[in-house]
Amino acid sequence: MSATNLATPVLTSPSRGRGRGLLRTLLGTPLGIAAVTSVAIVLLLALLAPVIWGDAADAYHTDALRQGPSAEHLAGTDSLGRDILLRVLVATRLSVGLALGATAIAVVLGLLLGTLPAVAGRRVGRLVAAAIDVAVAFPALLLAIFFAVIFGVGEVGTMVALGVAGGPWFARLTLTLSASVAARDFVAAARVNGVSRGRILLRHVLPNIGEPLAINATLGAALNLLAFAGLSFLGIGVQAPSYDWGRLLNEGLNGIYVNPWAAIAPGVAIVLAGLAFNLTGELAAQVIGRRTREKAPREPLPGIAGAAASATAPALPVATHGGGDDGRETLLDVRDLWVRFPSAGRWVAPVRGVDLRLHAGESVGVVGESGSGKSLTALAIAQLLQEPAAVSSQTLRFDGRDLRASSARQTRAALADSLAMIFQDPMSSLNPAMRVGPQLAEVATAHHGASRRSALAQAVEQLAAVRIPDPERRAHQYPHEFSGGMRQRAMIGIGLMGTPRLLIADEPTTALDVTVQRQVLELLSAVRAEADSALLLISHDIAVVAGMCERVVVMYAGVVVEDLPVAELLAGPRHPYTRALLAALPDMETPRERPLATIPGRPPAPAELTGGCPFAARCAFASDRCREQEPPLASLADTGAGHRVACWHPQAGAVGAADVKSEPETETEAQR
Amino acid sequence: MSVLELRGLTVSYGHGAGAHRAVDAVDLTVPAGEIVGLVGESGSGKSTLGKAAVGLVAPSGGEILLDGEDALRRRRRGERRPIQMVFQDPYSSLNPRMTIGEAIGEGMRGAGGRASRRAEVARLLELVRLDPALAGRLPSDLSGGQRQRIAVARALAARPDVIIADEITSALDVSVQGALLNLVRELQRQLGLSLLFISHNLAVVRYVSDAIAVMRDGRIVEQGPTERLLAHPTDPYTRTLLESVPRFAPVTEVPR
Numbered sequence: 001m002s003a004t005n006l007a008t009p010v011l012t013s014p015s016r017g018r019g020r021g022l023l024r025t026l027l028g029t030p031l032g033i034a035a036v037t038s039v040a041i042v043l044l045l046a047l048l049a050p051v052i053w054g055d056a057a058d059a060y061h062t063d064a065l066r067q068g069p070s071a072e073h074l075a076g077t078d079s080l081g082r083d084i085l086l087r088v089l090v091a092t093r094l095s096v097g098l099a100l101g102a103t104a105i106a107v108v109l110g111l112l113l114g115t116l117p118a119v120a121g122r123r124v125g126r127l128v129a130a131a132i133d134v135a136v137a138f139p140a141l142l143l144a145i146f147f148a149v150i151f152g153v154g155e156v157g158t159m160v161a162l163g164v165a166g167g168p169w170f171a172r173l174t175l176t177l178s179a180s181v182a183a184r185d186f187v188a189a190a191r192v193n194g195v196s197r198g199r200i201l202l203r204h205v206l207p208n209i210g211e212p213l214a215i216n217a218t219l220g221a222a223l224n225l226l227a228f229a230g231l232s233f234l235g236i237g238v239q240a241p242s243y244d245w246g247r248l249l250n251e252g253l254n255g256i257y258v259n260p261w262a263a264i265a266p267g268v269a270i271v272l273a274g275l276a277f278n279l280t281g282e283l284a285a286q287v288i289g290r291r292t293r294e295k296a297p298r299e300p301l302p303g304i305a306g307a308a309a310s311a312t313a314p315a316l317p318v319a320t321h322g323g324g325d326d327g328r329e330t331l332l333d334v335r336d337l338w339v340r341f342p343s344a345g346r347w348v349a350p351v352r353g354v355d356l357r358l359h360a361g362e363s364v365g366v367v368g369e370s371g372s373g374k375s376l377t378a379l380a381i382a383q384l385l386q387e388p389a390a391v392s393s394q395t396l397r398f399d400g401r402d403l404r405a406s407s408a409r410q411t412r413a414a415l416a417d418s419l420a421m422i423f424q425d426p427m428s429s430l431n432p433a434m435r436v437g438p439q440l441a442e443v444a445t446a447h448h449g450a451s452r453r454s455a456l457a458q459a460v461e462q463l464a465a466v467r468i469p470d471p472e473r474r475a476h477q478y479p480h481e482f483s484g485g486m487r488q489r490a491m492i493g494i495g496l497m498g499t500p501r502l503l504i505a506d507e508p509t510t511a512l513d514v515t516v517q518r519q520v521l522e523l524l525s526a527v528r529a530e531a532d533s534a535l536l537l538i539s540h541d542i543a544v545v546a547g548m549c550e551r552v553v554v555m556y557a558g559v560v561v562e563d564l565p566v567a568e569l570l571a572g573p574r575h576p577y578t579r580a581l582l583a584a585l586p587d588m589e590t591p592r593e594r595p596l597a598t599i600p601g602r603p604p605a606p607a608e609l610t611g612g613c614p615f616a617a618r619c620a621f622a623s624d625r626c627r628e629q630e631p632p633l634a635s636l637a638d639t640g641a642g643h644r645v646a647c648w649h650p651q652a653g654a655v656g657a658a659d660v661k662s663e664p665e666t667e668t669e670a671q672r
Numbered sequence: 673m674s675v676l677e678l679r680g681l682t683v684s685y686g687h688g689a690g691a692h693r694a695v696d697a698v699d700l701t702v703p704a705g706e707i708v709g710l711v712g713e714s715g716s717g718k719s720t721l722g723k724a725a726v727g728l729v730a731p732s733g734g735e736i737l738l739d740g741e742d743a744l745r746r747r748r749r750g751e752r753r754p755i756q757m758v759f760q761d762p763y764s765s766l767n768p769r770m771t772i773g774e775a776i777g778e779g780m781r782g783a784g785g786r787a788s789r790r791a792e793v794a795r796l797l798e799l800v801r802l803d804p805a806l807a808g809r810l811p812s813d814l815s816g817g818q819r820q821r822i823a824v825a826r827a828l829a830a831r832p833d834v835i836i837a838d839e840i841t842s843a844l845d846v847s848v849q850g851a852l853l854n855l856v857r858e859l860q861r862q863l864g865l866s867l868l869f870i871s872h873n874l875a876v877v878r879y880v881s882d883a884i885a886v887m888r889d890g891r892i893v894e895q896g897p898t899e900r901l902l903a904h905p906t907d908p909y910t911r912t913l914l915e916s917v918p919r920f921a922p923v924t925e926v927p928r
Binding site for chain 2: 081099164185189194195370380515516573580581585587588590595596597600
């Protein structure tokens with residue numbers, strides 16, 4: 001999984017982890033411990049207080065009617081001389097019990113109603129869903145009062161009323177959550193297998209919506225606690241001689257000028273108990289929403305101090321760095337770039353010491369599999385990585401400016417003009433609520449101080465330049481009215497609104513169809529040539545890169561394993577990984593009778609690196625040295641300075657079947 | 673071995689004037705024990721066609737025949753499902769709360785007691801070259817390639833005659849894709865399955881398929897044996913598609 005999609009919303013990831021993990025994570029923070037402990041205390045009080053203090057709370061002290069706080073009665077007494085504090089403690093059971101009861105009714109009712117559409121079939125389902133929508137539109141408290149009148153005033157009647165009033169809300173939640181689960185392929189697979197609707201609901205849908213439902217039930221309990229107190233206060237809920245916090249509050253309010261504590265004590269109880277439930281629910285929701293997000297470990301970041309010290313050190317001789325020293329101006333110079341993320345209390349490094357140089361106007365492709373660190377490298381160069389990622393490097397110079405030395409704001413201002421980034425999914429990088437024209441114009445007004453009118457004219461011009469037909473009309477449309485290919489062109493248009501010296505395109509055509517991909521790639525190379533911008537093209541598709549770039553950088557497990565001119569990629573690369581990758585890629589000439597070449601195993605996760613060559617375990621040529629010592633990236637005796645390989649046993653010649661290790665019989669190890 | 677025939681298959685979404693025909697009167701035959709590749713771009717209707725063939729989408733017209741009989745009408749609860757499907761995204765096609773063994777076991781019909789079910793799960797895992805000990809694990813313990821093999825094993829659990837493979841390698845990395853393609857081809861031959869292989873990747877379709885059908889805007893624009901269709905495409909769209917396949921040659925010309 002790539003580290004770029006860190007935050008996941010609650011609704012789409014009800015599947016992560018199990019309940020026990022949730023509690024453990026909750027207890028990992030001081031606030032979480034406080035929340036869980038206070039809920040535990042409230043529940044414990046609800047269980048034990050009536051047993052311990054039940055009789056004492058009902059005892060009349062005729063000698064002490066309506067008294068203020070004293071050593072004997074800490075919160076004073078009521079009109080019959082009963083101890084207020086004890087009554088508040090004893091009332092916990094009724095208050096919390098009724099709130100939980102109402103919540104339970106609401107959840108059960110909601111589950112029944114919300115899952116009915118999934119079980120009953122389309123027509124009934126639609127009716128139920130419509131009914132739920134109507135019911136949700138009524139304010140719950142109003143409904144509760146209405147139902148309380150129907151079910152009769154009193155504690156049970158009010159509990160049922162609150163529960164029934166909350167039902168539609170939980171039904172809607174269940175409906176939404178199960179709809180998102182039902183849309184996933186494993187439910188489709190179960191349907192293909194003829195699994196019954198009921199079983200799909202029980203085995204596939206409910207287990208995957210349990211966590212968010214439980215959290216919302218906790219939040220609902222807090223709300224019901226307040227609602228019940230309110231209803232009892234109004235005289236609808238609990239009736240004398242029973243008492244809950246709302247009723248105590250009501251009674252206390254009568255004598256507030258004599259003993260304010262008679263009203264304050266139950267009020268405080270309501271607030272504290274409500275807070276405890278609410279906080280627990282909110283924290284649990286946060287934990288589920290961002291489970292992958294980790295706090296920075298205490299262990300210091302390795303190598304940071306050294307890198308900072310060497311910031312002023314003289315640059316390394318150019319010759320050791322390859323890239324062909326043909327007198328062209330160096331536009332981007334990245335040396336020893338590291339990207340680290342916290343994981344399980346340690347730092348792991350998905351990018352480990354990447355060197356990358358681009359000349360002005362040069363096009364370089366970065367290829368690698370998912371998890372190779374190629375996208376992180378691009379994001380780190382563009383200064384787009386945020387907490388908790390830690391980026392360090394020996395050199396990070398772009399267009400003559402040290403990106404590490406200047407402040408964030410300065411860097412952003414400098415980069416905004418001269419560096420453009422194009423992402424994989426144009427739908428998520430264009431603002432869906434803004435017309436396309438103004439989105440392009442924004443660049444001109446923000447960075448070049450153009451007037452609105454001239455900026456819009458520039459935008460239309462730019463849309464025409466990226467070959468969008470009828471640009472005048474298109475400029476007034478929203479992104480959703482564009483096709484995928486057109487959106488990507490508009491994105492390229494935005495990137496080229498300034499005068500970028502470098503375009504970073506991260507999988508710009510992966511989401512597009514092949515015919516559209518070709519058009520977008522051709523457009524990209526044409527406009528790039530016109531503006532004389534350099535291009536850093538990140539892609540998993542080695543064929544796309546070969547067609548677009550002068551030079552290819554191959555990444556594997558966070559390091560550059562080979563850096564070579566495209567011509568040599570076609571003639572025969574030197575690193576076994578590059579060669580295996582080419583051998584495994586089926587093209588239009590692959591012989592159909594023979595099995596495809598494969599690379600056994602999988603790339604190591606950053607935490608699994610042992611110090612040797614990361615490809616050793618999957619390599620057909622690996623020796624003991626490979627497993628012990630990581631090879632440096634350097635040019636070979638028989639390659640030019642522009643071709644660098646990180647390998648102890650570089651290969652040569654055309655790529656063939658010998659370049660792949662034979663597949664093991666079965667895969668035994670799991671991912672972790 | 674069984675023949676899957678689609679005759680005049682039509683799937684429409686919406687009603688009246690706004691209706692959209694995602695699949696428009698398609699005739700397609702997957703001969704017994706052969707692999708037919710279905711290529712097309714997004715929105716061409718190829719996935720909808722696959723879903724209709726397994727009964728996930730109700731066709732609005734036409735027939736789906738398995739060995740000459742209506743494939744969907746004869747289905748009853750608890751009966752074996754002879755047409756199975758492997759989905760595109762192995763991260764979405766396995767229930768994160770169900771163990772591998774449970775997921776595979778769900779498709780089994782009449783496998784008897786618990787022990788025989790467990791043995792059958794182990795056999796299927798070995799068939800897709802995975803360690804049978806993985807049966808007790810959750811999908812989150814597995815890599816994408818391993819998950820996709822589980823999805824294949826689950827499809828095989830129902831002992832199907834026909835498998836619809838919908839973009840089964842497009843979520844996988846190149847180094848993993850090859851192993852899955854080899855496996856699918858091998859199993860297809862070994863078990864005599866008929867396979868409809870849906871993909872947007874022409875190079876992959878070419879490699880696995882005996883015949884290819886090209887789909888566009890809900891219709892099949894051209895179909896024929898793989899070698900012939902690729903060597904002598906007659907439809908202009910097929911030609912465009914062939915030309916668009918990225919190759920190892922620098923882009924030289926820039927169209928205006």
